[in-house]
Amino acid sequence: MTKTTLPSRAGILLLGGLLCFLLSSCAKILPGNEVIVSVRDQKMMVLKEGAPVKSYRISTSKFGLGDKPGSMNTPLGTMRIARKIGGGAPAGAVFKSRRPTGEILRPNSPGRDPIVSRIIWLKGTERRNRNAFRRYIYIHGTPEERTIGRPASYGCIRMKSRDVIDLFRRVGVGAEVRVIKGSLFGLPFSSVGEEFVQRGPEGGSGADQTPVFRGGPSI
Numbered sequence: 575m576t577k578t579t580l581p582s583r584a585g586i587l588l589l590g591g592l593l594c595f596l597l598s599s600c601a602k603i604l605p606g607n608e609v610i611v612s613v614r615d616q617k618m619m620v621l622k623e624g625a626p627v628k629s630y631r632i633s634t635s636k637f638g639l640g641d642k643p644g645s646m647n648t649p650l651g652t653m654r655i656a657r658k659i660g661g662g663a664p665a666g667a668v669f670k671s672r673r674p675t676g677e678i679l680r681p682n683s684p685g686r687d688p689i690v691s692r693i694i695w696l697k698g699t700e701r702r703n704r705n706a707f708r709r710y711i712y713i714h715g716t717p718e719e720r721t722i723g724r725p726a727s728y729g730c731i732r733m734k735s736r737d738v739i740d741l742f743r744r745v746g747v748g749a750e751v752r753v754i755k756g757s758l759f760g761l762p763f764s765s766v767g768e769e770f771v772q773r774g775p776e777g778g779s780g781a782d783q784t785p786v787f788r789g790g791p792s793i
Contacts, residue, residue: 607744609713609751611731612758613639613648616723618731620744624764628744633716633732636725639755641698641705646729648753649703649711655749656697656707658742665735666690666717681719681735691715691735692742696751703753713751714738 608621613634620628640647659672668677669689679686694713698706709729716722716732726732731753733741 607746607749609741609745609749610758610761611751611753613650613725613753613755614757615759616725617758618733618741619758620741621763626763628740629758630733630737630741631723632713633722633724633726634753635727635729637728641703641709643705643709648727648729648731649698649706649709650753650755651698651700651703653696653698653703653706653711653751653753655694655745655747655751657693657695658745658747659693659695660691661742663691665715665739669693669714679717681717683717687716687718689714689730690717692738694738694742694745713741 607627610619610621611632611634612618616632616634618630618632619626635646635648637646638648639650641649660667660669660674663674664678666678666680667690668675668679672693672695679688679690689712692715696706696711696713698704711730713731713733715735715738716727717735718726718732719734722732722734
């Protein structure tokens with residue numbers, strides 16, 4: 575007769591903990607929505623299944639584009655979200671070395687320019703942005719909200735606190751972030767939303783025409 579060995583309580587707990595870890599890890603790497611950043615427009619667009627669902631004004635580097643270490647440039651190309659930091663922190667919460675300091679700043683506080691509210695850390699997927707992660711290229715909140723809409727950062731992609739908090743809940747670890755030189759205007763998408771219009775060759779509208787970005791203020 576074969577003797578059946580039952581797992582110990584410790585073994586069951588260990589197995590359960592490992593299963594929870596695997597499940598939570600899988601949940602964290604679901605890409606979810608995609609992001610396109612236009613340097614020309616100083617705008618960001620969030621896509622869900624190829625359709626635009628949200629846009630924001632942003633700020634890229636005032637030093638230009640590139641990925642050379644120490645350059646303070648914003649890298650171009652396709653990156654992915656490697657880490658999300660600051661979930662649950664209040665708007666304006668100051669971060670230093672990716673840790674909250676306990677200080678909270680109001681928008682446009684004079685003489686202050688730390689990282690605030692949320693940090694979305696990017697990792698390059700191409701040769702031209704391979705240094706992004708070790709250069710600490712983030713999408714993050716800034717108290718200098720008056721500079722949003724024009725190049726003003728030191729390499730990162732800056733957003734208003736309310737916008738980066740909204741973005742933070744829309745994208746997951748692993749989501750694609752694509753930074754392009756050109757404009758969002760005229761890019762084709764899979765469907766039409768409030769910010770988008772169908773334009774034909776003569777500027778008319780119709781069900782058989784391609785949806786393109788129309789622009790306008792952040793929604």
